[in-house]
Amino acid sequence: MPMKGRFPIRRTLQYLSQGDIIFKSSVKVMTVNYNTAGELSEGARKFVFFNIPQIQYKNPWVQIMLFRNMTPSPFLRFYLDSGEQVLVDVEDKTNKEITEHVKKILGKSKETLEKEEKERKKLSHPATFGPKKYHLRECMCEIEGQVPCPAFVPLPKEMRGKYKAAMKNEGSA
Numbered sequence: 622m623p624m625k626g627r628f629p630i631r632r633t634l635q636y637l638s639q640g641d642i643i644f645k646s647s648v649k650v651m652t653v654n655y656n657t658a659g660e661l662s663e664g665a666r667k668f669v670f671f672n673i674p675q676i677q678y679k680n681p682w683v684q685i686m687l688f689r690n691m692t693p694s695p696f697l698r699f700y701l702d703s704g705e706q707v708l709v710d711v712e713d714k715t716n717k718e719i720t721e722h723v724k725k726i727l728g729k730s731k732e733t734l735e736k737e738e739k740e741r742k743k744l745s746h747p748a749t750f751g752p753k754k755y756h757l758r759e760c761m762c763e764i765e766g767q768v769p770c771p772a773f774v775p776l777p778k779e780m781r782g783k784y785k786a787a788m789k790n791e792g793s794a
Contacts, residue, residue, distance in 0.1 A: 631674050640675025642724045643734065650684045650700040651676070654692040655711075665695035667716035699727055 630636050644651075653673070655665035669687060677685055697709040697719070707727065711719050729737075743749070749756045762770035768780075778784045 628670075631671065637675055637678035640672070640679045641728075642672075642676050642679060642720060643729050644676075644680050644683055644727055645729055647701045647703065648680075648683055648699055648727055649702050650686065652686045652688060652698045652700075653695075654688045654698070655695040656690050656692070661712050662695045664714045664716050664719055665711045668711070668719045672716055672720055697723065 624630075626632075653665065653669055655669060656662040657666065673685060673687075676683070694710070694712045696711055699707040699709070701707065709719075709723065709726070714722070747757060750758050750761060753759055758764065760770055761767055768776070
């Protein structure tokens with residue numbers, strides 16, 4: 622991929638994955654109202670330029686709308702799935718302050734993120750078996766090198782309990 626355009630580093634996976642805002646599942650839409658000129662919107666402009674791509678990458682289920690030059694003062698508005706709206710004033714704030722504030726009020730906590738990561742790792746662990754909805758494999762026989770499932774391929778006679786018992790009785794009689 623050629624590194625062309627204004628700040629092409631913003632489009633690299635490394636940069637996008639460095640974003641630390643992961644919204645709670647209740648956040649559905651985020652709108653950013655800011656002006657392209659003026660001191661009051663400087664932090665909002667930098668937030669849009671540097672942080673919005675990271676937020677989009679980390680939160681693909683959230684719709685993000687940008688409204689330029691439609692308001693005298695910059696603000697963020699979040700629409701939640703309950704119909705509630707959260708308004709965040711970003712006038713005279715830097716993009717770092719905006720990021721920290723949004724992360725604090727609508728971002729998932731570190732404990733929640735760690736718990737979700739642990740659950741994800743637990744489900745993807747190759748040693749777990751069960752319904753396909755929750756596990757990678759339904760049966761031990763799906764692993765290469767294991768005995769085939771008796772439901773599909775009959776076991777050899779030597780491995781069946783009835784045959785072993787019959788052989789034992791035959792040998793003792």
